[in-house]
Every structure is written in structure tokens, then in C-alpha cells.
Amino acid sequence: MGSIEPNPVDASDIDSRTPRGRRLLLRWLGWGAVGVLAREIGVGVIRGYLWSPHAGPFGGVIDARPAADFRVGDVVVQSAGQCYVTCVPEGFLALWWYCTRPERRCVVVWQPTAAASSGPAEADDHTFATLGRFSCPCCGADFNRYGARVFGPAPRPLDRFPVRVEQGVVRVETGRQRVLLRQQASRADATPG
Ligand code: FES
Helix, strand or coil, X not given: CCCCCCCCCCHHHCCCCCHHHHHHHHXXXXXXXXXHHHHHHHHHHHHHHHCCCCCCCECEEEEEEEHHHCCCCCEEEEHXXXXXXXXXXXXXXXXXXXXXXXXXXXXXXXXXXEECCCCCHHHCHHHCCCEEEEECCCCCCXXXXXXXXXXXXXXXXXXXXCXXXXXXXXXXXXXXXXXXXXXXXXXXXXXXX
8 A cells, every 4th residue: 555645735835826826825824814813812820810810900909998097988990900999987907899690791890970779788878879880771770879778689799808907008909710709788888997
């Protein structure tokens, strides 16, 4: 039985002026595009899920702003940390901006001029603010400054990240591995300033 001879591609074969050259050129460009796409997907997965703390904005520690610059009732969006930092009488919370309804996980929107709704007694921002709430654009769930659900189909409060106040600055430990799930929101969830 005869052996199959390899069919090496000579650089001179890739001559776009001939039909065979054009085919080879297109094949090489196609594989190049696939390689670039695979690399981008790999980088995205590593950044989104596997990146270690301090290696990038989400997954590291984010400085929100000096604690003295907050007033009770303030809400500050921290896009790099995918969260909202809220100031309540007991201190600060960092609420992950994804709604907790598992089928959708939409990003909730802070609505500063919408009426605040009464929440559960153990986490009610209506006692110090008449305006402002987080609304989920997908199914209409509302949450207050403690992350407590005050309306709609979300099953639990907004998830949160650990907060610490160091040298007068409010800092948030972000990242998927740092998320704190809870079944009930509480005033005790706030970090004192
Ligand atoms: S995804 Fe938020 S209530 Fe539906």
C-alpha cells in the first residue's frame, strides 16, 4: 500500500492572482479570524469569571468616595463595581445592580424622583426619605436603599458586596466571589461610617 504524500503549502502558492491562491488566502484569513475570535472570548471569560481580586475594576476593591461627602439618603452608582452605594442612617451598603429574579437578572435602575415605598420594618428607608427607589425594568420589581424588595416578583433583596470605611473613604470589595446573598434585608447590613 502506498503512503500518502503530505501536501505542503508553499508561500508562493498564496498568490491572489490565481484561483488556487485566492482560495488559500481566504482559508488563511478565515482561520485567522477564528483565532482572534477565540482569543477575545477567552479573555472575556477570564475577565468576567476568573480574574483575581485587585487585577481589574470588577473583582477588585473600588473606592466609592469619601464618607464625609455622603448625606443620608444618597445613592451613588459605581459602574466599575456593578453596584450602587447607598447611605442610610446606620452607614453604607453596596448593592449589586442585578435584580434577584433568577430567570432574568436585569440591571435595576435608580429612580431618584420616584416615591419611596414603605419597606419591611427592619429595613425601611421611608423613615428618612420620601423619594427614590430602584426599579427593575423587566418585571417591575422595586427595591429600597437597603436593597429590600418593596414591590414585585423578585424573590429576595438585592445582593450586596462587603463595604469598609478606611481612612475616611468608602471602599467596596467587588466581584462574583464577594457577593453576599440574603433572604431578608436588615439595617445591620450597613457598614458604619
Ligand atoms: S427581572 Fe427583575 S423583576 Fe423581573
